[in-house]
């Protein structure tokens with residue numbers, strides 16, 4: 001399902017509906033003006049130097065789209081099937097924690113916007129709203145849950161079980177954030193929102209987490225935050241631990257943060273159901289390789305056995321086309337929808353997603369491609 005052959009008309013209708021900037025760069029500037037400085041930098045910055053922050057988006061410029069002509073692209077089917085369910089576009093909302101620092105409705109506004117467009121929302125462990133409440137706010141049930149694997153594995157197991165009970169359709173395990181990366185701006189700003197109790201809603205509502213406390217968080221929040229800080233991540237995890245996770249759920253398990261083809265092969269050997277090629281938006285390792293640059297060799301290593309998703313740097317429809325042409329089954333978008341949220345809540349997220357999809361749909365049609373399969377052959381030139 002594309003926007004249909006009246007996409008041009010629909011794009012013009014969208015023009016009138018736009019309430020915030022359309023270009024990513026303007027959107028980011030506007031969000032910077034509107035947000036508290038600390039919150040803005042928490043979202044925008046990366047690990048490493050300010051130039052590192054632009055590596056992911058620059059990397060897309062190495063690829064150019066080669067359009068084809070006279071191919072009847074009046075009807076486009078841009079849908080994809082992931083784990084037995086069809087989604088209208090190859091796009092998901094990346095898991096983003098602590099959205100309450102951006103907008104009071106946080107994740108609830110974002111999932112409402114995503115679900116209205118049929119886009120799966122990946123609900124973060126580090127959310128402010130507990131996962132059950134977030135799912136209740138959605139209009140559709142095709143959303144996924146992202147797990148930060150706690151040092152206390154019973155807490156990790158409990159969250160996975162809660163996610164399954166709440167109706168999430170896949171578990172995304174983020175591998176690249178067993179510890180928080182070196183983020184200069186946040187350190188200068190002495191800013192870690194979790195220490196003020198933001199972004200720990202899933203823990204505060206978790207029966208196992210609560211059972212580890214002498215007093216409930218409502219009576220002693222300081223102790224709850226201290227416990228959270230002690231158990232958040234587990235850098236001792238290895239591939240062998242995945243067996244434990246598999247024993248806890250019947251949902252598909254997707255590994256997020258894969259950047260090396262050998263790790264992709266390991267994921268297959270350990271029976272994982274999908275991978276996300278991602279460098280966490282450059283937030284974890286300074287000078288990290290851009291995800292788009294390693295996507296082709298990873299897609300080759302996986303050889304179609306499981307879906308390969310990709311994120312880190314998707315800003316426009318042409319970026320989506322490039323990632324799909326380089327082997328992604330679908331992509332995730334992060335910061336752009338955060339800036340939409342910052343400027344206009346649910347409507348802002350909706351505008352960002354709708355414009356990204358309209359741009360993608362037009363770019364596909366004008367490049368002579370009516371489906372994602374048609375992107376697989378000679379769609380790009382590397383410069």
Ligand SMILES: Cc1cc2nc3c(=O)[nH]c(=O)nc-3n(C[C@H](O)[C@H](O)[C@H](O)COP(=O)(O)O)c2cc1C
Nearest residue numbers: 043094095096097124126174280281312313334335
């Ligand atoms: C403010 C912020 C919070 C994030 N929180 C999470 C999280 O809780 N879990 C996770 O797996 N990834 C998290 N990420 C990473 C995103 O899921 C995604 O990998 C990244 O944003 C993609 O890059 P992009 O922002 O360039 O689109 C976060 C990213 C940002 C910007």
Ligand SMILES: CCCCCCC(=O)C(=O)O
Nearest residue numbers: 097126177180194232283
């Ligand atoms: C202790 C750190 C929690 C980080 C959770 C949010 C996140 O992934 C990010 O990139 O920020």
